[in-house]
Amino acid sequence: MSDQAFSDAERAAVYRAIAERRDMRHFSGGSVEPALLARLLEAAHHAPSVGLMQPWRFIRVTDRQLRARIRAHVELERIQTAEALGERSDHFMKLKVEGIEQCAEVLVAALMDDREKHIFGRRTLPEMDMASLSCAIQNLWLAARAEGLGMGWVSMFEPQALAEVLGMPVGAKPLAILCLGPVAEFYPQPMLVMEGWAQARPLSELVYENTWGVHP
Amino acid sequence: MSDQAFSDAERAAVYRAIAERRDMRHFSGGSVEPALLARLLEAAHHAPSVGLMQPWRFIRVTDRQLRARIRAHVELERIQTAEALGERSDHFMKLKVEGIEQCAEVLVAALMDDREKHIFGRRTLPEMDMASLSCAIQNLWLAARAEGLGMGWVSMFEPQALAEVLGMPVGAKPLAILCLGPVAEFYPQPMLVMEGWAQARPLSELVYENTWGVHP
Numbered sequence: 556m557s558d559q560a561f562s563d564a565e566r567a568a569v570y571r572a573i574a575e576r577r578d579m580r581h582f583s584g585g586s587v588e589p590a591l592l593a594r595l596l597e598a599a600h601h602a603p604s605v606g607l608m609q610p611w612r613f614i615r616v617t618d619r620q621l622r623a624r625i626r627a628h629v630e631l632e633r634i635q636t637a638e639a640l641g642e643r644s645d646h647f648m649k650l651k652v653e654g655i656e657q658c659a660e661v662l663v664a665a666l667m668d669d670r671e672k673h674i675f676g677r678r679t680l681p682e683m684d685m686a687s688l689s690c691a692i693q694n695l696w697l698a699a700r701a702e703g704l705g706m707g708w709v710s711m712f713e714p715q716a717l718a719e720v721l722g723m724p725v726g727a728k729p730l731a732i733l734c735l736g737p738v739a740e741f742y743p744q745p746m747l748v749m750e751g752w753a754q755a756r757p758l759s760e761l762v763y764e765n766t767w768g769v770h771p
Numbered sequence: 772m773s774d775q776a777f778s779d780a781e782r783a784a785v786y787r788a789i790a791e792r793r794d795m796r797h798f799s800g801g802s803v804e805p806a807l808l809a810r811l812l813e814a815a816h817h818a819p820s821v822g823l824m825q826p827w828r829f830i831r832v833t834d835r836q837l838r839a840r841i842r843a844h845v846e847l848e849r850i851q852t853a854e855a856l857g858e859r860s861d862h863f864m865k866l867k868v869e870g871i872e873q874c875a876e877v878l879v880a881a882l883m884d885d886r887e888k889h890i891f892g893r894r895t896l897p898e899m900d901m902a903s904l905s906c907a908i909q910n911l912w913l914a915a916r917a918e919g920l921g922m923g924w925v926s927m928f929e930p931q932a933l934a935e936v937l938g939m940p941v942g943a944k945p946l947a948i949l950c951l952g953p954v955a956e957f958y959p960q961p962m963l964v965m966e967g968w969a970q971a972r973p974l975s976e977l978v979y980e981n982t983w984g985v986h987p
Contacts, residue, residue, distance in 0.1 A: 559919040559954070559956070559957060560917070560918055560919025561784060561787070561788070561916075561917045561918075561919070564780065564781075564784070565780075565783075565784035565787065565788075565917060566784075566917045566918065567781075568777060568780070568781035568782075568784035568785055569784055569785055569788045569913055569914060569916075569917040570810075570814065570914065570917070571777070571781065572777070572781075572785045573814045573817050573910050573913070573914060574817055576817070576819070578819045594786075596974055596978060597974055598786065598789045600974040600977070601789050601790055601792070602909070603792070603794045603909075603912070603924065603961075605926060606963065606968075606969065607961055607963045607964065607968065607969035607970075607971065608969075609971065609972055609977065611977060612977050612978075612979065612983075613977065613978050613979070614978075614979045614980070614981065614982070614983065615978065615979070615980050615981070615987065616981060617980055617981060618981045621981055632894070632895060635894060636890060636891065636892075636894050639890050639894055640890055640891070647891070652892075674852060674855050674856055675852065675856070675863070675968075676852075676868075676926040676927055677926070678848065678851060678852050678855055678927075679848060679927075679928065679929050679930060680926050680928075680930060680946070682898060682901055682946075683926050685898055685901060685902060685905070686901060686902075686904075686905040686908075686926075686946065686947075687905075688902075689901070689902040689903075689905035689906055689909070690905055690906070690908070690909040690912075692902075692906070693818070693819075693905070693906040693909040693910065694789050694909065694913075696819070696906075697785060697789070697913070698785060698786065698789065700777075700785075701776070701777045701781060701782045701785040701786070702776055702777075702782065703775040703776025703777070708819065710821060710892045710893070710896050710899050710902075711892055711894075711895075712895065713895050714895060714896060721981075721982060721983055722982045722983045722984070723983045724983065724984075727983065730896070730898075730902065731902075738775070740775070741775060745819075745823055747822065747823040748823065752822075752823070752891075753822065753823035753824075754823075755823065755825065756825055758812055758813060758816040761816070761825065761827060761828050761829065761883075762812060762828075762829045762830075762831065763828065763829070763830045763831070764830070764831050764833055765830065765831070765832060765833060765834045765837055765937075766830070766937060766938040767828075767830065767937055767938045767939045767940065767943065768938070768940075771831065
């Protein structure tokens, strides 16, 4: 164990946030204090980014009509997804896939425009900007859990349509509609497991040694 | 503040991990105990994933010759990147961009094969699998920091070449070479800031309200 290790209590808190974070769809209204929202966004902003490009942009949606329009776009994609799912379509339509109307805050997380000039760490993997944005969202998620707030990541939307709704320039791209706010309770397990949609696989199946498919 | 909020000390620990995590390139050898490595991988495995697809696979590299080969692929891409950077090439070549030889453990994080059938939350944003993997890596990173271990994410490699080296099936894709292990000290700031490569932008420039470019 290194000298820089946290205390046992601190370590346990970090693991607790990681284990108890949930992708929430059920919210109980309320509000998020401005100072608290600022702390959460600062946590996101502490994320690593490839070549320090900091590709993340956050649009806070405070206009209720805009929020309703965003929700309608999600609803449109929900129906498209159901059709694409074929035989699982009925089950899918019963799932709650977003909490846009009920959550305290809606944030849209997006990639900035003008990303082509950032080559550092992206020459062969241009999608690293999206990886950086995702790390920022995970930071926000964990900080929110520690603050007792739920968050849900909604990715059911047509990115170009949402970009237009929010006045994004060419090259910018929304990756997440984040629903944030107080919740009555956190799901004890991932909601899709509780709803019988999917089963979680044990970690041991997903770890290899030296060669793909070879378990240690 | 919700009933589910962590204690003040727990919250502070989560924010500490987020603020003190660094993308490390300098390692001091040593080793990572198997139980500790297992805890870190479990933390990664607690990440959210779109439709619960759990697209992450981790290959632990224990063969020293394989590690050397991986490093050679990174070196190849480092030179290609320098050429692509043009006038910043000399400065770039002085930066330390990986710690593959010195770190205790090398893990390659990859996307699984056979991803096309996962439509939930990915119909219009197929790259959500990469977002899920990135969240898993961020979990691992934060847990490592709490344990006093450094981690670095190396994305300078040709993914197809690395996939072949590790025997990956068609459709699988490596996204990260993760260097993990004890460090003499954590950088007080991001290394690219300390080296004068890039300046960090303040969060306030990156937050909008309702419309792109409109600051609150």
